[in-house]
Amino acid sequence: MEQQNLLVSEFSLELAIDSRPLTVRPDTALQAAIEIMGNAQSSCVAPGLELSLHPNLQRQARAQVLLVIDDRDRxxxxxxxxxxxxxxxxxxxxxxxxxxxxxxxPAIVLTYSPEVTLFTALARLRQHQIHHLPVVSTEGTVVGLITTAGIRAALQVDDLLKSRPVSEVAKDPVVQAPQTTSILTLAGLMAERQVNQVVLTQTNADQETTAVGIISARNIILLNSLGLDLAKLPATAILNPVLPCFSASESVLAAYWYMQQQQVQHFIVTSPTGEWLGLGTPTSFLYTLDLPAIADVAIAVEQSIEAFATDGDRFTPPSLVTAESSSLNLEELQEQLACSRLLERMALHIRESLQLNTILQTAVDEVRQFLKTERVLIYRFNPDWSGRVVVEAVGEGWQPALGSTTQDTCFGQNYAQAYKEGRTLVADDIYTAGFSQCHIDILVLFDVRASLVVPILQGNHLWGLLCAYHCSEPRHWRSFEVELLKQLATHMAIAIQQSELYQQLQNELAERKKAEAQLKISLREKESLLKEIHHRVKNNLQVISSVLRLQSDYVKDAQVLELFKDSQNRIRSMALIHEKLYQSSDLSRINLSEYLTELTGNLMRSYTSGAVPIRLKITSGDVWLNIDTAIPCGLIINELVSNSLKHAFPRPQETNEIEIEIQQTDAEQFTLTVRDNGIGFPETLDFRNTESLGLELVCIFTEQLGGRIELDRSNGTAFTLTFSEMSDTGRE
Structure with a gap:
C-alpha cells in the first residue's frame, strides 16, 4: 500500500492530462473536422513569442485527434x-x-480515478500502439486527453535514457518517396503503411539516395484544410528541414538533447555503413522505458532514504553489496562502509577541485591507506603504448616509481584491447597468474608480487591504468576491493574529462577576454541603436493606430467600428511596451505598474464617455517583466479590461469598479487578476470555447506563457492568470 501511495504521489495522472482537448459533434462534416485540426496546428503566435519544444509538441499532439462527443459530453x-x-x-x-x-x-479509453498513475496511461498507450488516450469519468464524460507529448513533459526523461543506444528507439520504419511525389500520393502511402511521416529522397547521378526532408500527416491535413488540390501539389511545396542522422551505437540521451535544442521531431538511425535502420521520434523515446524499473527505482530510493535515516552508520550502500554480503562479519561490513565513504570523498574532491594532479594524488593516497598495500599508482599511456607513472603513493622502504617510463612490448598485442573493453586484472601472485615473461619483468621493476589493475577509459580511448600493488608477499584481493577500484577509475575518468574541459574553457576564456574588450567599446553604440529601434517600432505602431483611427471616420457600421477600436487598443498596448523600454535605463525589462497605469488610462478614454466614470484600482507593486512576457501579458490585460468596459456595466453607477492586481508569488511565478463588480459572466458561456476573438486571444496568450487561467463568477467576473516569466527565446 505504501508503494502504491508513493507512485500515485510522484507520478500522478494530473501531471499529463490535457483538459482542453479538441471536441466535435458526431454530425460534423469530415471537411470541417479536418479544418479544425489544420487550424489548431497552425495556431498563430505573436512574433518573438516562440515556445519551447515541449509546449509546441503538446499543442501539436492536441491537434492530431478530435474527440467525438454527444450533447452530454460523453x-x-x-x-x-x-x-x-x-x-x-x-x-x-x-x-x-x-x-x-x-x-x-468504440474508442480505447482510460477511466479516471485518483489511484491511476502516468505508468498506467503509458502502459495503455504502448499496449495498443496509440499516441492519444481519452480519459473519461465513470459516467463516460470526457475528463481530458493523455498524449505521449504530455507524458514526456511530466516524466524526467533525461535520467531514464542514459546508457541506451539510439537503435532502441528506431521503431518506426523509414518509408521513402521521391521528392517529386504529389501530396495526395503521399497521403495514400501513409494510410497504406500506417505511418505518420514519409522521408523524401533524391537520387544523384551515381544512384546514391539521400534524404532531403520529411512530410508528416499533420502537413497534409493542414494543406487539405486550406482547400488546395493535393493531387497537383508536389511534396517540395511543404518540405520540412533535412533530418539529422545518428549512428545506431550513439546515446539515446544525445539524440534527445539534440531534438530539444534544435526543436526537431524526427531523426534517422543509421548503421556503420550508412544504411537507414529506422526513424526515431519523441514518442519512441517513451516506448523504450522499462515501466516496472522506473516504478521500482522510485520506491527503492524512498526506502533507501528511510533505511539510512533509521540505521545511520549501519546502513550498507546497495552499490557495494556483493554475493558475499550474507556471510560478511562485522569487520568486513565496516570495510564496505569505508569503501562507500571513500567514494563519496572522491566525488567531493572532483566537485571541489579542477586540479587534476591534486585529485589523482589524493585518490591514490587514500586507496593505499584503505587497502593497506605498499604501492598504488596511476599509469598514463602514450600513443605507442609506452607510458609514464603520473601519480604514486608508496610505502616507506620501497623504491618510488613516480615519473618512470616503460615500454611493454607485449602490452599492445596481449592486453590493450581487453582493457579497452573494461577488463579488470586481478592477480594474487604474478608468478602464478599466467603473465607473459616480458610483462612479469616490468612488474618486478616495481617490486610487484600481487596486482590489481583497472582501466581508466575516456570513451573508447584507454587513457591509463589505476594499479594497486602488494609488494611484500602474495595477496588475495576481495571482491569489494576490486569493485572499489573499478568505481574509483570511473570517478577518475570523470575528473580527467572535467580537467581537460576546464583547460579548454580556460583557453577559450582568454580568447573571449580579448573579444570582450572590443565588445565593451561598441556596447554604448549598440544600446543607443537598441533604444532607437524601440523608438521607431513604437512610432510605426502609432502610425498604424492613427491610420486605423482615420479609416474608422469613414465607417458607418457600428460593429465594424467596434472592431477598428479593438484593433487600435491592441496596437497601442504593444506600442506602449516599446515606448517604456525606450524611456527605461534597462532595455530588457519594463516596470509593470507604470505600464498598467497608461494602458488602462487609454482604455478608459476609449470606452467610457458617460457622466459617471468607472473606478479603476491597480495593485501591482514592484513587478518587472521582460518584453517576451510583457507583450502577451499586456494583450491579455487589454482584452479582459476591454471586455469589462464593454459588457460588465450596462447601467452607469457610482459603485462600478474594475480592479487589476498582479503579484509575484515566488521567485519565478506571477499571479494576475482582473475583476469587476458588474453583471457577471454568462453562466451558459464557456470562455475557452467561444466565438469571441478577444477571449480566444486570452486563451492563446495564456498557453504561450505556459500559464493557466481560471474564471470566478461568484461576485461579478474575475479572471485569474498564473504564469512564469519567459526567457528571451521561449520558456525557461
Missing part, C-alpha cells in the same frame, strides 16, 4: 490523423461524410 469515438489520411487518400466526399461515419468506435 465520448462516442476518436477521429485522428490516420482516419483523416485514409479519407483524403480514398477520395471520400468530405462535405457529405461525417466524423461519426469514420471515427474509431
Amino acid at each position: 465520448l462516442l469515438g476518436v477521429f485522428g490523423e490516420q482516419e483523416a489520411l485514409q479519407a483524403i487518400a480514398a477520395g471520400v466526399d468530405l462535405m457529405r461524410t461525417t466524423v461519426a461515419d469514420i471515427a474509431q468506435q
